[in-house]
Amino acid sequence: MYQDINEAVNVIALFTKGKITPIKFQWNNKPVKVMQVTGKWKSSNGRFNIRHFTVIDESDNFMQLSYDDQQLAWTLDRIWVDPPERGRAKKSR
Amino acid sequence: MLQNNAGANGVKSRHFGTNGSFGKGRQLTHVIQREHSDKETGEGIEPPPKRRLPRGVPDKVAARWEGYKTIVHLDMDAFFAAVEQQHNPALRNKPVIIGGLPGYRGVVSTCSYEARVYGVKSGMPSAEAYRLCPHGIFMQTDGHKYTWVSVEILSLLKQFSPTVEPFSIDEAFIDISGIWQRYGSPADMVNSIKDAIKGKTGLTCSAGIGPNKMIAKMSSGMDKPDGLTEVHPERVPAFLENLPVEAVWGIGKATGKALEKVGIDTVGELAKTDRSLLKRLFGVAGLALHEIANGVGDTEVTPFYQKPNEKSIGHETTLPKDTASVEILTANLRMLSERVGRRMRKSGFEARRVTLKFRYADFSTFTRAKTLSGYIRSDTAIFHQAMRLLKENKQRTDSIRLVGISVSKLRDTYNSFQEDLFRSSGESKLSCICETMDKIKDSYGDNAITYLSTMTRYV
Numbered sequence: 001m002y003q004d005i006n007e008a009v010n011v012i013a014l015f016t017k018g019k020i021t022p023i024k025f026q027w028n029n030k031p032v033k034v035m036q037v038t039g040k041w042k043s044s045n046g047r048f049n050i051r052h053f054t055v056i057d058e059s060d061n062f063m064q065l066s067y068d069d070q071q072l073a074w075t076l077d078r079i080w081v082d083p084p085e086r087g088r089a090k091k092s093r
Numbered sequence: 094m095l096q097n098n099a100g101a102n103g104v105k106s107r108h109f110g111t112n113g114s115f116g117k118g119r120q121l122t123h124v125i126q127r128e129h130s131d132k133e134t135g136e137g138i139e140p141p142p143k144r145r146l147p148r149g150v151p152d153k154v155a156a157r158w159e160g161y162k163t164i165v166h167l168d169m170d171a172f173f174a175a176v177e178q179q180h181n182p183a184l185r186n187k188p189v190i191i192g193g194l195p196g197y198r199g200v201v202s203t204c205s206y207e208a209r210v211y212g213v214k215s216g217m218p219s220a221e222a223y224r225l226c227p228h229g230i231f232m233q234t235d236g237h238k239y240t241w242v243s244v245e246i247l248s249l250l251k252q253f254s255p256t257v258e259p260f261s262i263d264e265a266f267i268d269i270s271g272i273w274q275r276y277g278s279p280a281d282m283v284n285s286i287k288d289a290i291k292g293k294t295g296l297t298c299s300a301g302i303g304p305n306k307m308i309a310k311m312s313s314g315m316d317k318p319d320g321l322t323e324v325h326p327e328r329v330p331a332f333l334e335n336l337p338v339e340a341v342w343g344i345g346k347a348t349g350k351a352l353e354k355v356g357i358d359t360v361g362e363l364a365k366t367d368r369s370l371l372k373r374l375f376g377v378a379g380l381a382l383h384e385i386a387n388g389v390g391d392t393e394v395t396p397f398y399q400k401p402n403e404k405s406i407g408h409e410t411t412l413p414k415d416t417a418s419v420e421i422l423t424a425n426l427r428m429l430s431e432r433v434g435r436r437m438r439k440s441g442f443e444a445r446r447v448t449l450k451f452r453y454a455d456f457s458t459f460t461r462a463k464t465l466s467g468y469i470r471s472d473t474a475i476f477h478q479a480m481r482l483l484k485e486n487k488q489r490t491d492s493i494r495l496v497g498i499s500v501s502k503l504r505d506t507y508n509s510f511q512e513d514l515f516r517s518s519g520e521s522k523l524s525c526i527c528e529t530m531d532k533i534k535d536s537y538g539d540n541a542i543t544y545l546s547t548m549t550r551y552v
């Protein structure tokens with residue numbers, strides 16, 4: 001399940017020809033290396049935009065970052081935490 | 094002849110008309126579900142890739158489309174759920190259900206094929222979806238995200254043909270007449286489009302190729318997911334012959350029932366029915382039905398850059414709790430008219446008809462509409478009409494579950510300069526206020542300003 005984090009983070013990103021690609025960031029005093037950007041989209045809040053990125057780190061963890069055009073600031077929005085194994089499909093269909 | 098790629102199990106081959114057994118929508122769904130339950134049991138095993146129509150179809154086959162309109166309908170497979178799965182690999186091969194969260198109200202908007210195995214469907218209340226699939230991963234819709242991916246796909250389609258008509262957030266029509274030749278055949282071209290979409294977004298879609306929009310749209314639904322169904326103009330009668338009438342795009346449940354009553358179950362039977370009989374039964378609509386049944390349909394694909402010919406603009410909301418409170422209903426109608434008004438003005442329209450929809454807790458649903466003598470543009474005018482319709486038509490004091498507002502009979506605002514002189518000064522002022530509010534929202538976001546009376550929505 002998704003766990004909301006909503007923490008400001010420092011991100012090293014590449015800004016190229018109107019494209020932003022997060023490379024690395026610091027969270028919980030640990031560096032997180034972005035291995036793949038799986039999704040990008042933009043939501044606008046009036047004149048300003050929030051750019052969203054879904055990324056996978058070295059250990060295949062899913063994280064969602066966003067970049068605020070107005071504040072020039074990055075946020076770690078949420079992460080994916082695998083739900084604990086339960087007696088799945090006990091009730092068969 | 095009609096071509097169709099084989100299904101995931103690689104043994105099906107479908108020839109509409111020659112083998113009626115695949116003509117029925119219900120059986121088709123069954124087959125698709127079975128495929129997926131097969132996939133489900135073989136957990137972790139990648140399903141075999143679908144066989145595509147062979148590339149480089151012999152010239153003879155390709156040439157058979159020469160001189161015909163060639164329309165493609167693309168429909169993304171389980172779009173919202175597929176986007177979520179694409180973004181987060183942990184969700185892949187899992188039942189993902191997008192829409193209302195289980196503890197809350199609302200309905201399933203899309204679900205992944207893994208969830209459909211459990212019987213979860215679009216439009217189903219989330220509570221029911223939870224009962225069917227308690228271990229499903231429930232998520233709220235994220236409009237920004239899906240719109241973004243949708244626009245990405247549309248811009249990709251534009252590279253294939255200048256004539257692309259977005260039909261909904263996950264569907265589009267493409268006119269490939271006279272263009273497919275560069276790819277060998279229409280199917281070759283559509284396979285290239287499917288590959289390009291998959292390459293860019295990781296998503297699959299199902300496609301239909303036909304001589305008009307209706308046939309293309311109906312055939313894209315025949316082989317989901319990741320399918321391609323081609324109906325050559327000469328095969329249209331065979332394609333339609335054994336379909337149940339309700340399977341026709343544009344024939345709703347009510348019309349379907351009415352047709353059944355007079356003994357018309359299949360499109361083939363409808364096609365053979367006397368036009369005058371249909372006219373007697375359904376009026377002018379009867380003649381349209383006859384045309385549809387005979388495979389006559391619209392071939393006009395309206396490119397994205399032309400103003401969409403919107404027929405109505407609407408919003409609805411499932412209330413957090415069933416309520417009979419006039420205050421809460423009023424606040425929600427205020428909020429809905431604000432959204433509808435903003436979208437209408439953004440598209441450059443004004444409206445002459447307001448429709449109110451309300452659903453009681455027992456799911457009985459009413460829509461009531463009023464056509465006005467003049468055009469309106471302001472949120473407040475929409476709101477007043479909706480309130481009036483509510484007061485006039487809410488017979489019962491029972492709790493209400495859902496309210497919705499839509500506006501129709503639209504026309505371009507630029508037609509109205511002259512009339513503005515005679516428009517009631519009240520409505521002129523209100524429109525002015527709305528336009529100012531729109532500007533504030535354009536700059537500072539949609540939540541920057543609203544009506545105080547929308548604040549009591551949740552009380």
Ligand SMILES: [Mg+2]
Binds near residue numbers: 168169170171172263
């Ligand atoms: Mg779809």
